[in-house]
Amino acid sequence: MKKAISIDIGGTNTKIALVNEEGQILNKSVFSTWKGNSKNAFFDHLFSGINELVSPESFHQIIGIGIDAPSCVPSEGIIKGASNLPLKGEVPIVDILAIKYKKAVFLCNDANAAALGEGKFGNAHGLKNYAVITLGTGLGAGIIVNGNVMTGYSGLSGELGHIIAVKNGRQCGCGRKGCLETYISATGVKRNFLAQLAEGQVKSTLEDLPISEITTEKIGKAAKNGDIPSLKAFEIGGRILGEHLANYVHLFEPEAIILAGGLADVGEILFTPTINALFENLLPNYIDTIQVLPSALGANEAALLGASTLVFNKKETCHQP
Amino acid sequence: MKKAISIDIGGTNTKIALVNEEGQILNKSVFSTWKGNSKNAFFDHLFSGINELVSPESFHQIIGIGIDAPSCVPSEGIIKGASNLPLKGEVPIVDILAIKYKKAVFLCNDANAAALGEGKFGNAHGLKNYAVITLGTGLGAGIIVNGNVMTGYSGLSGELGHIIAVKNGRQCGCGRKGCLETYISATGVKRNFLAQLAEGQVKSTLEDLPISEITTEKIGKAAKNGDIPSLKAFEIGGRILGEHLANYVHLFEPEAIILAGGLADVGEILFTPTINALFENLLPNYIDTIQVLPSALGANEAALLGASTLVFNKKETCHQP
Numbered sequence A, B: 001m002k003k004a005i006s007i008d009i010g011g012t013n014t015k016i017a018l019v020n021e022e023g024q025i026l027n028k029s030v031f032s033t034w035k036g037n038s039k040n041a042f043f044d045h046l047f048s049g050i051n052e053l054v055s056p057e058s059f060h061q062i063i064g065i066g067i068d069a070p071s072c073v074p075s076e077g078i079i080k081g082a083s084n085l086p087l088k089g090e091v092p093i094v095d096i097l098a099i100k101y102k103k104a105v106f107l108c109n110d111a112n113a114a115a116l117g118e119g120k121f122g123n124a125h126g127l128k129n130y131a132v133i134t135l136g137t138g139l140g141a142g143i144i145v146n147g148n149v150m151t152g153y154s155g156l157s158g159e160l161g162h163i164i165a166v167k168n169g170r171q172c173g174c175g176r177k178g179c180l181e182t183y184i185s186a187t188g189v190k191r192n193f194l195a196q197l198a199e200g201q202v203k204s205t206l207e208d209l210p211i212s213e214i215t216t217e218k219i220g221k222a223a224k225n226g227d228i229p230s231l232k233a234f235e236i237g238g239r240i241l242g243e244h245l246a247n248y249v250h251l252f253e254p255e256a257i258i259l260a261g262g263l264a265d266v267g268e269i270l271f272t273p274t275i276n277a278l279f280e281n282l283l284p285n286y287i288d289t290i291q292v293l294p295s296a297l298g299a300n301e302a303a304l305l306g307a308s309t310l311v312f313n314k315k316e317t318c319h320q321p
Helices: A040-054 A054-061 A092-101 A110-121 A186-199 A216-224 A226-250 A261-267 A268-280 A299-313 B039-053 B056-060 B093-102 B110-121 B187-199 B216-224 B228-252 B263-264 B266-279 B301-311
Strands: A004-007 A011-022 A025-030 A062-069 A076-079 A106-108 A130-137 A137-146 A254-261 A292-296 B003-009 B013-020 B025-032 B062-069 B078-080 B103-110 B132-137 B139-145 B256-260 B291-294
Touching: A004 A092, A004 A299, A004 B003, A004 B216, A011 A130, A011 A299, A025 A040, A025 A299, A025 B228, A040 A092, A040 A137, A040 B301, A054 A062, A062 A110, A076 B025, A092 A106, A092 A292, A106 A110, A106 A216, A106 A299, A106 B139, A106 B216, A106 B301, A110 A137, A110 A254, A110 A299, A110 B256, A130 A261, A130 B263, A186 A216, A186 A226, A186 A261, A186 B216, A216 A261, A216 A268, A226 A254, A226 A268, A226 B228, A268 A292, A292 B103, B003 B039, B003 B110, B003 B263, B013 B039, B013 B228, B013 B301, B025 B039, B025 B301, B039 B093, B056 B062, B062 B110, B062 B301, B078 B093, B093 B103, B103 B110, B103 B301, B110 B132, B110 B301, B132 B263, B139 B228, B187 B216, B187 B263, B187 B291, B216 B228, B228 B256, B228 B266, B256 B266, B263 B266, B266 B291
Parallel strands: A004 A062, A062 A106, A130 A254, A254 A292, B003 B062, B062 B103, B132 B256, B256 B291
Antiparallel strands: A004 A011, A011 A025, A130 A137, B003 B013, B013 B025, B132 B139
């Protein structure tokens, strides 16, 4: 039976999986992306991880290797300018793996991989126009147009997190102001929470914590227990997300929007204001078509499974053989 | 030699052309879309226009008919809910023409046709990711993704004019507030001009005209003669357009944006603020890729030629045989 090796390179962990055509993960391993804190150490851990998953005698069943990573240029097969990886400069990861393993190697950015995974095995199954919004430290989007990943000219499309949501708004790490991800992402929701304490007069149960220890998980938990500033932090973030998803719907007319990533796990505290703001801002034409769904796979599995579809589908877009 | 009949149905005029594969318009006629003010009168004028362009003995050279119109559903071959056409309700225009002429008939919305025309014969020639922004009474966008027209789920994508540009901003004809086209379109620029007179203290040379007679052509002419409120009307519109085109670039990573339509004919008075605001709001990654260009064909010719490409290309998207 045909199998693929999937590699999901993240800012914290790198996951490796052996996947079959049905999307079953047969075996899996994880290592800390920063372990050893160098490019050489990263590849040492990657190679030994692969070797542990696939024995030499079963290596002939592997038809290819699919990789997803942030900050990559799929058309050139390289990881480039990745500030949150120990892979500085330009790293020709496709060539490195293709030469080492003599297999076809495919590369895709992480949000696009998540979109492919949800399309093949998750909540977007059978849909041709949809987006997976990844709500993590930042905000990304994998966008499928007419059944294919939208990559743009060189693989830099889908930067929904850097849409200007508030003119002259919050300072973003990208150097500009008011980017959507400064309001809705793990860091954005924490900023919403602090802004609530700055502006409001309502106390929070989190006020005894050092600010550095306040996370969106804690804000989410407090919100579920009725903490007003925490609830507002998600409500403000959700509403601003919904308003901008309405703009996205007017441009793309998709069938579904999937909210994935750690932040989406909080559930209806985020989904309700997002969906309300989305529908309040839609022209009637779009209302019957669009649905907002959670991820069926979880953000990490979605990307890992999506990377395997690169191998099985050998799609023109989103890869570098 | 293979020829196509192109039909560009507009809110004012309907144009019919006989086009060859090189994009040459061999013969052309125009009638007022509202002449007779009924669906039957419209089709009578359309049929007689076609019959005048193509003699019975040369009809065998026609390989198909391409139509573009506002408010159409290409996947169903119908014009639907067209408030600015004498074609109320659902009009199965593809079937009507296919039955009458026994030819393949293709349908596409007007902005998408303009984008196809610019791609085949105009300033987007050879590009795979670009948009044609049509600046007329409203603001439309034909968006090409990876070489194909983006239609969305049912042909309703590309509504750039209804992106919310200013929260709780100007009332839009669509029922919502702050849509981009209330600031940048023929009506939008006139509203910018009136807002300048409301807010500013600078006199305009157009103040002796009845408000109903003030058009964007007159505002454009006054602007070229140094009229401050007129210049500001274009500057404000151009800047807000540029800011939102920056968002579009972050989502799509296109190679070019073509500004077409009557309003774009004013030239640098509009292009300069648009381009400045676009580049001020772009992340550095995109700056080398993107260019902003005028239409090479003019909005009307672009759509008419684009409709002919539907016939010659027989593309899956954007048609109904």
